[in-house]
Amino acid sequence: MKHTLPIAALAFVAAPVFASEGEYMQPVTHAATKAECSECHMAYPAGFLPQRSWTMIMTTLEDHFGENAMLDEASRAEIEAYLVQNAADAGGRSSGLLYRVAPDDTPLRISEMPWFRSEHDGEVSSRKLKKAGSMANCAACHRGADRGIFED
Numbered sequence: 526m527k528h529t530l531p532i533a534a535l536a537f538v539a540a541p542v543f544a545s546e547g548e549y550m551q552p553v554t555h556a557a558t559k560a561e562c563s564e565c566h567m568a569y570p571a572g573f574l575p576q577r578s579w580t581m582i583m584t585t586l587e588d589h590f591g592e593n594a595m596l597d598e599a600s601r602a603e604i605e606a607y608l609v610q611n612a613a614d615a616g617g618r619s620s621g622l623l624y625r626v627a628p629d630d631t632p633l634r635i636s637e638m639p640w641f642r643s644e645h646d647g648e649v650s651s652r653k654l655k656k657a658g659s660m661a662n663c664a665a666c667h668r669g670a671d672r673g674i675f676e677d
């Protein structure tokens with residue numbers, strides 16, 4: 526079990542990440558992304574997913590969580606470039622958001638990442654979840670989500 530120690534150490538340092546920086550996440554600033562990716566849900570901030578996730582999402586839009594979200598190639602490529610350039614690990618940056626995400630794992634949902642689960646599990650009442658409809662509906666519980674504010 527040579528991985529036990531590093532994972533335990535990570536869990537220990539990852540806990541305070543959101544006490545300090547997680548309440549704010551730069552909202553989408555790119556016009557085309559804002560327009561095209563907010564039709565069915567909020568335009569999720571690029572900094573919530575790693576580069577490989579955005580690439581995967583942007584190259585599988587014909588089957589996007591059961592919907593067809595296809596775009597013309599020029600818009601698709603422009604949006605992918607914006608999301609990748611602003612991703613959690615852009616420019617080799619490390620991010621507490623990638624806590625416990627294996628390098629060969631490509632999360633497609635923010636709401637299924639380990640940090641997300643540890644922030645939300647046990648914090649959300651079933652009444653609130655029912656009202657929101659899904660954990661992907663950030664703005665239902667975080668009224669400042671469009672401005673990048675995710676505090677209570």
Ligand code: HEC
Nearest residue numbers: 561562564565569590592593594633634635636637659661
């Ligand atoms: C035609 C509707 C539609 C459009 C347009 C659309 N999406 Fe989605 N998207 C969905 C649906 C449906 C889900 C699943 C929502 C749920 O689980 O409640 C989803 C989920 C997601 C998720 C995962 C949310 C989570 O953490 O659970 C991401 C990331 C995402 N979309 C990115 C994008 C991006 C980037 C674009 C713009 C290129 C986009 N979407 C445009 C319908 C759409």
Ligand code: HEC
Nearest residue numbers: 543547635644648653654657660661662663666675676677
């Ligand atoms: C059903 C309600 C609900 C939904 C939907 C929801 N959250 Fe949360 N979120 C909470 C609660 C409750 C907390 C814990 C209390 C707190 O710290 O704000 C929380 C905490 C957080 C935190 C930590 C904030 C801090 O103060 O440290 C972040 C970041 C966050 N959520 C982002 C998101 C994102 C991104 C989405 C959508 C993909 C989302 N949430 C969807 C209810 C929700």
